[in-house]
Amino acid sequence: MHELVGALRLYAWGSRTALAELCGRPVPSAHPEAELWFGAHPADPAYIRTERGKRSLLEVVSAEPGRELGAAATRFDGRLPFLLKILAAEEPLSLQAHPSAQQAAAGFARENRTGVPLDSPMRNYRDDSHKPELVVALERFEALAGFRDPMRTVELFRALDVPELGQYADLLAAQPDSDGLRTLFTSWITLPNAVLDTLLPAVLDGCVRYLTNARREFAPVARTTLELAESYPGDAGVLASLLLNRITLLPGQGLFLAAGNMHAYLRGVAVEIMANSDNVLRGGLTPKHVDVPELLKVLDFEPIDLPLVLPEPAGDGSVRYRTPAPEFALRRFDITEGSALIPLTDAGPGIVLCTAGSAHLLDGISEVRLDRGTAAWISAADTDIRARAAGGPATLFCACVG
Incomplete structure (x- = not known):
């Protein structure tokens, strides 16, 4: 360790x-x-x-x-x-x-x-x-993250009320699946500059108009589109972003x-x-x-719902973030001051990262203090790693092999 x-x-x-x-x-x-x-x-x-x-x-x-x-x-x-x-x-x-x-x-x-x-x-x-x-x-x-349901994207296009978007809304409405998304995305990402220079400003004007309306279901999408266009003027990726789920x-x-x-x-x-x-x-x-x-x-191009991963209680004082990846697993420990030693892992390989407060890691032989923004390497030879908070509550993320 x-x-x-x-x-x-x-x-x-x-x-x-x-x-x-x-x-x-x-x-x-x-x-x-x-x-x-x-x-x-x-x-x-x-x-x-x-x-x-x-x-x-x-x-x-x-x-x-x-x-x-x-x-x-x-x-x-x-x-x-x-x-x-x-x-x-x-x-x-x-x-x-x-x-x-x-x-x-x-x-x-x-x-x-x-x-x-x-x-x-x-x-x-x-x-x-x-x-x-x-x-x-x-x-x-x-x-x-991920392509939005095509019919929701058609609703977005209609709500923006941009005539230049009409043909693309019709295209997606006629084929509201992964093939339709592929066709539209490919069309937009390869647009000739002359077409892009007309379509993109029209979409941005539509976003500005939309944000002045009382009913603003797609307001976060419209704001993000305008922000992206400010950072990357004339970039076809601004159009492509309209096809994706907006997540907070x-x-x-x-x-x-x-x-x-x-x-x-x-x-x-x-x-x-x-x-x-x-x-x-x-x-x-x-x-x-x-x-x-x-x-x-x-x-x-298969549409997906919002791909959120919510923390699940792991039964050992931590919460885990479940994914199908075999390469990694991630748990979070929220440790209170004065609590008993918290078992983090039986053995490595792993990395323990402190994101709040301070903590001590112990393995019965050595001790490592972690402050915010610091981490420790746990090898497979290190066993029975435990933690305690130092001077207040602490948050530790424990990464290991899936």
Whole structure:
């Protein structure tokens, strides 16, 4: 059991306050801080503190996978199968989807054969893994996720009362299924500039008019469309966002995204856990590479309801966030001051992250103190990990293999 030092990622959509405040650093930060990675991904592994100084978690796991991962070493080819993050979005992320395991393996091998450098901006597949992911809100968290029921989208188009949307509403009403969504999405994402330059301003004007009406059932969608257009003027992804579920997560609520689900995180701070991958196929709302043909191979156009994951009591003092992903599982412990030692896990591999208060982790031999924004690595050799609050209530997220 060792303290784990996260890897800070700087992206333009990040926050100058959220992660700095969470980790007790001066505010505002010098640059927008978007993600804090706790894992062993080759692109940016976390570090553990040992008696001999800092060591990369990737190096530690690779050197002794059996000791560090236990049975998971065989299941996942000697690699830690999950990546835990804190995500802080001040501005919208790109519209994106992740490949299935089969698509990722095939795409990674194909780009290797054709000689696309791993760090190339034209690269779609940076590893051979799929990327199911779960995000759990630490504060109010806004997102777009999954294709909305087509008939609800037709209602939205009619409510906006934009003549230029009429043909698209008719198209979707005539085929209110995944095929209709595929046809409309493909049409919009490949619109000639001359058509886009007419359609998009008309839609935005419709959103402004709609927000002045007394009956505003789709007000959050209209506001989001205007905000996206302000951040990404002239981007076809603004139109594509109209097809997606608009979701607000309250603190403690989760959102699970399987392969192929189009999504975009809009705003907020959350804990995120995913398979240990960095594969992203983008569909807009970004200056980065958008490979439309490859994206269309990956996307799942089947409409879905709001894919919320609500915490369930686990019977051990924690709540769990149930997903079908075999690579990871996530529990949350809310520990009160003065309570007895709380059993966190029988054994690793796992990562324990503190998001509120402070806590002590003990295994009968050693002790690690966790403050907000810090984490600990639990190897398979570490057993009977327990926790107690330090100076007030504390919140811990415990990530382990699914």
